[in-house]
Every structure is written in structure tokens, then in C-alpha cells.
Amino acid sequence: MIRLLLVLCFGWLLPLHLSGQPLKKQSVVLLPERGDYMSLRGKLAYFRDSLASSTIGELIQLPESAFQPVSTIVPNFGYITGVKAAKPVWLRFQLKNSSARPQTWLAEIDFWCFDELQFFAVDRQNHILSASPVIGWKTPVAERIRNHRHYWFPFTVSGGQEVTAYLRILKQRGTQIVPIELVRESAYETLQQKGYLFWGGVLFTLVFVSVMSLIFFLITLNRIYIKYIFCLLGLAGFFVINDGFMNQFAFNAQFWLPRQNVYFLFPLILFYSQLTFVRSFLPLRDTPSRRWHTIGTVILWTGFAFLLPLTAERFMALSPTIELLIVRMFSVIYWLPMPVIGAYIAIGIIRDYHRKEAWLYLIAVLPFYTLNLGQVFANFGMIPTFEPVANFVYYALAALFEVLVLTFGLAYRYKIDRDETEQLIRERNSQQKRMFEAEVQTLAVKNSLLVEKERIARDLHDNVGAHLAFVVTNLTHISDQAEKQPQLNGRQWSDQLRTIVIHTREAVKLLRETIWAIHQESFTVEEFSERLNQYINRYVHETDGLHVDVLVTGAPGQRLSSTQVLNLFRIVQEALNNVIKHAGATQAIVGLQVSAGGRINLRIHDNGQGFTWANGTASEQHYGLQNMKTRAEELGGTFRVFADEGTTVEVDVT
Numbered sequence: 001m002i003r004l005l006l007v008l009c010f011g012w013l014l015p016l017h018l019s020g021q022p023l024k025k026q027s028v029v030l031l032p033e034r035g036d037y038m039s040l041r042g043k044l045a046y047f048r049d050s051l052a053s054s055t056i057g058e059l060i061q062l063p064e065s066a067f068q069p070v071s072t073i074v075p076n077f078g079y080i081t082g083v084k085a086a087k088p089v090w091l092r093f094q095l096k097n098s099s100a101r102p103q104t105w106l107a108e109i110d111f112w113c114f115d116e117l118q119f120f121a122v123d124r125q126n127h128i129l130s131a132s133p134v135i136g137w138k139t140p141v142a143e144r145i146r147n148h149r150h151y152w153f154p155f156t157v158s159g160g161q162e163v164t165a166y167l168r169i170l171k172q173r174g175t176q177i178v179p180i181e182l183v184r185e186s187a188y189e190t191l192q193q194k195g196y197l198f199w200g201g202v203l204f205t206l207v208f209v210s211v212m213s214l215i216f217f218l219i220t221l222n223r224i225y226i227k228y229i230f231c232l233l234g235l236a237g238f239f240v241i242n243d244g245f246m247n248q249f250a251f252n253a254q255f256w257l258p259r260q261n262v263y264f265l266f267p268l269i270l271f272y273s274q275l276t277f278v279r280s281f282l283p284l285r286d287t288p289s290r291r292w293h294t295i296g297t298v299i300l301w302t303g304f305a306f307l308l309p310l311t312a313e314r315f316m317a318l319s320p321t322i323e324l325l326i327v328r329m330f331s332v333i334y335w336l337p338m339p340v341i342g343a344y345i346a347i348g349i350i351r352d353y354h355r356k357e358a359w360l361y362l363i364a365v366l367p368f369y370t371l372n373l374g375q376v377f378a379n380f381g382m383i384p385t386f387e388p389v390a391n392f393v394y395y396a397l398a399a400l401f402e403v404l405v406l407t408f409g410l411a412y413r414y415k416i417d418r419d420e421t422e423q424l425i426r427e428r429n430s431q432q433k434r435m436f437e438a439e440v441q442t443l444a445v446k447n448s449l450l451v452e453k454e455r456i457a458r459d460l461h462d463n464v465g466a467h468l469a470f471v472v473t474n475l476t477h478i479s480d481q482a483e484k485q486p487q488l489n490g491r492q493w494s495d496q497l498r499t500i501v502i503h504t505r506e507a508v509k510l511l512r513e514t515i516w517a518i519h520q521e522s523f524t525v526e527e528f529s530e531r532l533n534q535y536i537n538r539y540v541h542e543t544d545g546l547h548v549d550v551l552v553t554g555a556p557g558q559r560l561s562s563t564q565v566l567n568l569f570r571i572v573q574e575a576l577n578n579v580i581k582h583a584g585a586t587q588a589i590v591g592l593q594v595s596a597g598g599r600i601n602l603r604i605h606d607n608g609q610g611f612t613w614a615n616g617t618a619s620e621q622h623y624g625l626q627n628m629k630t631r632a633e634e635l636g637g638t639f640r641v642f643a644d645e646g647t648t649v650e651v652d653v654t
Contacts, residue, residue, distance in 0.1 A: 025064070026043070026045050026064070026067070026069075026092070026093075026094055027042065027043050027094070028043075028094045028095070028096050028162065029043050029093060029094060029095050029096070029182075030096055030098055031095055031096065031097045031098070031099075031103050031105065031157060033099045033101075033103075035184070036183060036184040036186070036187035036191075037181065037182070037183055037184070037187070038105070038181070038182035038183075039181065039182075040093050040180055040181065040182065041073055043093050043094075044069070044070035044075060044091055044092070044093050044180075045067035045068060045069055045070065045091070045092045045093070046067065046068060046070055046075065046077070046089055046090060046091050046092070047059065047062065047066055047067050047068070047089070047090040047092070048077075048087060048088075048089055048090075049087055049088040049089065049090060049168075050087055052087050052088055054088070054090070056120045056122075056128065056131065056166060056168075059090055059092075059166055060122055060126045061126075067092055070091070071384075072378070072384045072385040073384050073385055073386050073387060074177060074178070074179050074385040074386070074387060074389070074390040075091060075177070075178040075179075075180065075385070076175070076176065076177045076178070076378055076379065076385035076390070077089050077169075077176035077178070078176055078379055078380070078381065079174065079175055079176070079379045079380065080171055080172060080173055080174060080176060086115075086170060086171060086172040086173070087170075088116070088168055088169060088170045089168075089169045089170075089176070089178075090166055090167065090168055090169070091166070091167040091169065091178065091180065092164060092165065092166050092167075093164075093165050094162065094163070094164045094165070095157055095162070095163045095164075095165060096157075096161070096162040096163075097157040097158065097159055097160060097161050097162075098160070099159055099160075100159040100160065101159050102156055102157065102158045102159055103156070103157050103184070104154060104155070104156045104184075104185040104186075105154070105155060105156075105157070105182050105183065105184055105185060106146075106152045106153065106154050106155075106182070106183045106184075106185055106188060107119060107152070107153040107155065107165065107167065107180060107181075107182055108150055108151070108152055108180065108181050108182075108183050109150060109151040109152075109153075109167075109178060109179065109180055110150050110179040110180075110181065110390075110391065111150070111177060111178070111179055111244075111390075112137055112149055112150060112151075112242075112243070112244030112247045112248075113137045113171070113174060113244075113247075113263055114136050114137060114151070114169060114170065114171050115136045115137065115138070115170050115171055115172050116134050116135075116136045116168065116169070116170035117132075117134070117135055117136060117151050117153075117167065117168065117169060117170075118131070118132055118133070118134045118135075118167070118168045119131075119132040119153035119155070119165065119166070119167050119168075120132075120165065120166040120167075120168075121155045121163050121164075121165050121166075122163065122164045122165075122166065123161065123162070123163055123164075124162050124164075129155070129163065130155055130156075132145060132153050133145075135151060136170075137247055137254075140251055141247070141248045141251065146188070148192065148248070149243065149244030149245060149247055149248035150244060152188070153167070154185060167180070174263065174264075175375070175379050177375075177378075177379075177385060177389075177390045179390045179391060198393070198396070199239070199243065199245070199396070202239065202396045202399070202400060203236055203239070203240075205400060205403065206232050206233075206235055206236045206399075206403065207232075207236070209232055209403055209407055210229045210232045210233065212407075213225045213226075213228050213229045213232070213407075213410070214229060216410070216414055217229075220414065220417055222417070223280065224277070224280040224281060224410070224413075225410065227273070227276050227277045227280055228277055228406070228410060230273040230276060230277070231270075231273045231274055231276075231277045231406075232403065233273075234266070234269045234270035234271075234273040234274070235270060235399050235402075235403070237266040237269060237270070238266050238267060238270045238395075238399075239392065239395070239396060239399070240266075241262065241263055241265075241266045241267075242263075242266075242267075242392055242395075243392045246262070257311060261311070264330055264334075265307070267334060268303060268306070268307070268330075268333070268334060271334065271335070271337045271338065272299075272300060272303040272304075272337055274337060274341060274365070275296055275299060275300060275337035275340060275341055276300065278341050278344050278345075278361065279293065279296050279344070281354075281357060281361060281409075282344045282345065282347075282348045282353070282354045282357055282358055282361065283354075284344065284347060284348075284353065287351075287353055288351075289347045289351065289353070292340065292343050292344065292347065295340055295343075296340050296344075299336050299337055299340055302333060302336060303333060303336065303337070306329070306330065306333050309326045309329075335376070338369070338373075341365075344358070345358045345361060345362050346358075349362075357409065357413075360405060360406075360409045361406070361409070363405060364401070364402045364404075364405035364406045364409070365402050367397075367398035367401055367402070368395065368398040368399055368401075368402050370398075371388060371389060371394060371395055371398055372395075374386065374388070374389045375389045375390075378390075451563075471500045471504050471507070474499065474500050475500060522559040522560060522561050522562065523559065523560050523562070523565050524556065524557055524558065524559055524560070525552060525554065525555065525556050525557070525558050525559075525560060525592070525594045526552070526556040526557070528560060528565055528568070528569075528592075529550055529552040529556075529592065531569070532550050532569070532572060532590065532592075533550050535569075535573070536548045536550065536576070536590075540576055540580070546576070546579065546580055546585065546586065546587070546588060547586065547587050547588070548576065548587075548588045548589070548590060549587075549588075549589050549590070550590045550592070551589060551590070551591045551592070552591075552592045552593075552594075553591075553592075553593045554592075554593045554594040554595050554596075555594055555595060555596045558594045558595070558596060558598070560594070560600075563634070563635075564600070564635060567631040567632075567634055567635050568592075568600070568602055568635075568651070570627075570628075570631055571602065571604075571628045571631055571632065571649070571651055572590055572602070572604060574624045574627060574628050575604040575628065575649045576588065576590075576604065577624070578624060578625075578649075579604070579606045579608060579647070582608075582609070582611070583606050583608025583609050583611070583646070583647055584608045584609055585606035585607050585608025585609075585646065585647075586607060586608075587606065587607050588604060588605065588606040588607075589603075589604070589605050589606075590602075590603075590604050591603040591604075591605070599653065599654050600635070600637065600651070600652075600653040601650070601651070601652050601653075602650070602651040602652075603648060603649070603650050603651075604648070604649040605644070605646060605647070605648045605649075606646045606647055607645065607646045608646055608647060609646075609647070610643030610644070610645070610646060610647055611641065611643055611647045612641060612642050612643045613625050613640075613641035613642075625641060628649070628651075632651045632653075635651070635653045636653055636654075637651050637652050637653030637654065638651070638652050639651050
């Protein structure tokens with residue numbers, strides 16, 4: 001059972017040879033009356049011309065057993081590494097037209113770099129019905145049977161006729177894959193239009209992504225985008241070369257290098273550009289695995305050095321031995337970047353240096369690398385030559401998938417770089433904003449200090465200064481009177497001295513209150529109410545007989561600034577002084593409500609004579625009211641006085 005499972009899972013990896021048995025009977029391909037395409041899979045036989053001199057006449061006379069069946073899905077005769085080792089191979093297939101009408105078909109060879117191709121059609125009587133000219137990659141496209149980068153050989157099979165087709169193939173260097181297919185002649189134009197449309201889309205995509213990468217580079221100055229452009233151009237060159245576009249549209253350019261060396265050049269550029277890119281996409285230079293960075297550098301220089309032998313034949317003739325050595329060395333150097341790239345991916349994943357990027361790159365390149373590796377295995381007969389391995393359309397699709405994934409990865413990388421840059425800009429702006437706010441706050445503090453100094457100066461001038469000025473004036477008057485009447489009016493002087501003492505005490509009281517208010521930066525509502533009670537108990541109840549209640553509601557823990565405390569205190573003080581002097585009241589209530597949001601409502605209500613004061617109509621006799629209004633406005637609130645079973649003074653700060 002285990003062996004059966006292994007065969008089912010891995011049997012496709014085994015070469016499908018028929019043990020080299022001679023062909024006993026070759027199958028005949030029946031040409032359909034409808035349908036534009038015919039597969040020759042399982043219908044082909046081949047003959048190796050070891051003498052390199054067989055003619056079509058000699059091939060016709062060979063017995064059936066001289067031919068061997070083509071055992072792979074796509075004919076593949078291995079890898080030729082030397083010009084002298086190259087021998088012609090003859091492909092043979094038999095066709096029959098079962099209909100009564102003649103049918104014209106084309107045998108398409110979907111590969112460009114054959115040195116010699118010639119097609120023959122022979123009837124059952126061994127009469128040669130048609131023979132094409134010998135054409136190859138050195139034949140200008142305009143001189144071929146069809147003006148196309150591939151090779152097209154037309155043939156006609158009459159109604160009821162059976163024809164044997166022979167194709168002579170000679171390739172002096174490289175892979176001997178022969179992707180052959182039959183196409184009805186009437187479908188040729190449509191097929192070509194579809195092909196050009198497909199490849200035009202592929203090349204346009206590669207160029208477009210290259211331009212976008214160039215824009216990213218100009219924005220970020222990150223060299224990884226330049227290396228990515230190098231990869232994209234390597235892919236574009238790979239397809240231009242391998243699908244024959246250079247052979248068709250830049251025929252003379254392919255001779256810039258001797259022989260078919262241009263065919264080897266672009267695959268070399270492709271894989272080495274991938275190594276250049278991966279060294280930046282998955283960097284290991286500053287990690288404990290930096291030796292792989294050094295290995296990658298050595299491989300890159302090796303690839304660059306190998307460009308010299310590819311151009312050497314242009315200037316000197318190489319011996320067959322050296323030529324064989326160079327071609328075989330190329331087979332090794334061509335794949336040197338692959339294990340290094342694999343090491344970068346494995347290290348990035350295993351050691352978690354760039355895990356996400358490594359997985360992304362692995363997913364991106366896996367289809368394309370698998371096809372390339374599959375072609376190598378197929379060339380050496382290790383696996384069958386499957387259709388995707390021989391058809392560059394599949395390579396193009398794999399390349400587009402790679403470009404799509406890597407472009408997404410680089411775009412995401414660009415987004416991350418941009419976000420990091422924007423984050424740095426935001427942090428710098430935020431830091432500058434904080435510095436600016438700190439400077440503004442410093443200026444505000446300085447301004448507040450100036451305002452506070454001005455307020456304190458005004459308080460000292462208007463209150464303490466006034467009392468002290470009164471003291472000085474009266475003392476001067478008493479002194480003058482004493483000089484004139486040293487022994488008269490003693491009682492009058494005594495009363496004046498008592499008045500002076502009262503004003504002096506008042507000045508000291510006001511000075512203490514001012515010092516208390518500015519001693520701290522802030523007070524709780526509870527601390528403020530305690531101070532109000534102390535003031536009222538000491539200076540109102542004891543001296544004037546007015547009964548005052550202090551009612552505090554709201555948030556007792558809410559903090560008030562020293563400016564707020566001083567202004568509120570002065571308003572209460574001035575309002576109670578007015579009650580004592582003018583209202584004739586016996587009872588007053590000081591109500592303070594402070595909410596957690598900072599709203600303040602102060603009400604001083606007495607049961608004396610009612611009084612209403614309209615804002616803006618202050619006169620000299622209302623100087624105290626004007627001061628209270630000014631203090632309320634400094635708090636950012638409103639001030640009003642109105643009669644309501646007595647007089648109410650209200651300050652509301654929102």
C-alpha cells in the first residue's frame with residue numbers, strides 16, 4: 001500500500017521512457033473536419049541522425065523499427081553543450097484526412113532558437129508532396145514561410161489522403177525542446193492577434209510597474225526600488241529573448257554577442273538581478289548570518305565575471321574544448337543564485353529576521369522558479385517535459401504573479417516607510433507644539449504674575465493704602481494741632497487716635513487676607529468656606545452684631561485658584577460692608593455653590609432695605625459695587641444686585 005501511494009504521489013517525477021524500444025507501429029492522426037487545433041501528444045516518433053548526413057530520401061527508406069516513440073509530453077532531446085556534439089533529429093508523424101475535402105494545416109514550432117528546421121510531407125507511395133526551405137534563427141523573419149518569430153510549416157492533405165510528415169531539427173547549443181502543434185491555417189490570424197495581445201499586456205505590465213517603482217524611488221530614494229526595476233527589466237528581457245521577440249523585431253541585435261550567447265545572457269541577468277533584489281528585501285548584512293551576505297557578493301561578482309567568456313568569442317576563436325567548458329560552466333553559474341536566494345528565505349523565516357517578507361517572497365517566486373527548475377530536470381530526463389515547462393505563456397503568468405505579489409509587498413513596504421515618516425513628522429510637530437505650548441504657558445504664567453501683581457497692588461492701594469493714608473493724614477493733623485494747642489481738646493485728639501487705630505487694624509486685616517489669598521496656588525472650596533467663617537466670626541459678628549450664615553454646597557473638594565479665592569473673598573467682604581453700612585439688616589446669608597465642572601454661584605442676601613443696581617449706571621457713590629462687578633468679570637462671570645425681600649448680590653461664573 002505504501003509503495004502504491006508513493007507511486008501515485010511521486011510517480012510523475014520519474015522519466016516516462018519506453019526503454020528505448022523501436023517503434024513497431026506509429027499511430028495515425030485523424031484530421032478533424034471541425035476544430036482549429038490538434039495535439040500530437042503520443043503520435044510522434046524520432047530518429048537521431050548520428051552521421052548528420054541523412055536525407056529525406058534515406059529517411060523514407062528506413063524501416064519502421066529505426067524510429068523510436070517520443071516518450072515525453074513535449075519532445076525534448078536534452079541539452080547540447082558543444083557545436084560538434086550537435087546532431088540532427090528527425091521527428092515523424094502520420095496524418096489522415098477522412099473527409100472528402102482537402103484540409104490545409106500549419107505545423108507550428110513554438111520556439112525560436114533552432115539552427116536548422118526543414119519540413120517534408122510524403123504520401124503513402126513515398127512521393128514527396130512538399131519540402132520547405134531550410135530555416136533557422138539566422139533566417140530573417142521576412143524570408144521565412146510565415147512572417148513570425150516562431151516557425152510555421154504549411155501542408156495540405158487531400159480528401160481521403162494519408163500523409164507522413166518529417167521535421168528535421170538541428171540545434172547546436174542549449175535545450176532541444178520541440179514544442180510542436182498543428183493549427184488550421186484559417187485560425188492563424190486569430191491566433192497571432194491573441195498572442196500579440198497577451199504578450200503586449202505582459203510587457204506593458206512589466207514596464208508600468210517599472211515606472212511606478214521609479215516614482216517610488218524618486219519619492220523615497222530607497223535603492224530597493226531600483227533593484228526591483230532591474231528585476232522587472234530582467235523578466236522583460238527574458239521573455240523578449242526566449243519567446244523570439246528579439247529574433248523578430250531586433251534581428252541584428254541578437255548578433256551583438258557571438259553565436260547564441262545573447263540567449264544565455266538574459267537568463268543570467270534575470271537570476272542575478274533576483275539575488276541583488278533579495279539582498280535588499282531580506283537583508284542579512286547586520287545579522288549573525290551576515291556571512292550569507294558575503295557569499296551573495298561573491299556570487300554576484302562571479303556572474304559578472306562570467307559575462308566575459310560570453311563575449312570572448314566575438315574577439316577570438318575558442319577551441320571546442322574551451323567552448324564546451326564555458327557552456328557547461330554556464331549551466332552551473334546560471335543556477336548559482338538559487339541556493340543563495342533559498343538560504344536568504346530560509347534564514348529569514350527560521351531566525352525570524354524578516355519572516356513576513358520571506359514568506360511573501362517565497363510565495364511570489366515559487367511558481368516561476370518551479371518552472372525553470374522543472375525545465376532543467378526535464379532537459380536531463382529526470383522528469384517528463386510537461387506542457388507548462390515548454391510553453392512560455394505559463395512562465396509569463398508565473399512572472400505576472402510574482403510581480404503582483406512583490407509589488408504588493410513593496411507597496412506595503414512603501415506604506416510602512418511613509419507611515420513611519422509621517423509618524424516622525426507628527427512626533428516632531430507634536431514636540432514643536434509642546435514646546436510652543438510650554439512657551440505660551442510660560443508667557444501666560446508671566447502674564448498671570450503681572451496681572452496678579454497688578455491686582456495685589458490695586459488691593460493694597462485701594463484698601464490697605466487708603467487706610468494707611470488716612471492714618472498718616474490724621475496723625476499729621478493731630479501733630480499740627482498739638483503744636484498749636486498743646487493742652488486743649490485732649491478728648492477730641494483721643495477720639496481721632498482711636499479712629500486711627502481702627503483704620504490701622506483694618507489695614508493689617510486686609511493685608512493678612514491678601515497674603516493668605518496669594519500664599520497658595522489653589523484652595524479647596526472647603527478651605528475657602530472655613531476662611532470665610534473665620535473672617536465673619538472675627539470681624540462681622542463681634543464688631544457689628546450682624547448675624548451671618550455661610551452655606552456651601554456642591555463639590556467641597558473642587559479646587560479654586562488664588563485669583564478666584566481673592567476675588568470671591570473681596571466681593572463677600574464688600575457686600576457685607578454694604579449691608580452693615582446701608583441695609584440696616586440683622587441677618588445675612590452667604591451662599592456658595594461650586595459644581596465639579598467648575599461653575600461657581602455666589603449669593604449674599606440680607607433682610608434689610610431692598611436695593612437694585614443696574615449695571616453700567618455706576619457713579620462715585622457706587623464705587624464699591626463697580627469694584628465687585630470688575631472682580632466678577634475678571635472671574636469670567638456676571639454680576640447683579642437686586643431687591644428680593646432685602647438685597648441680593650449675585651455672581652455667576654460658568
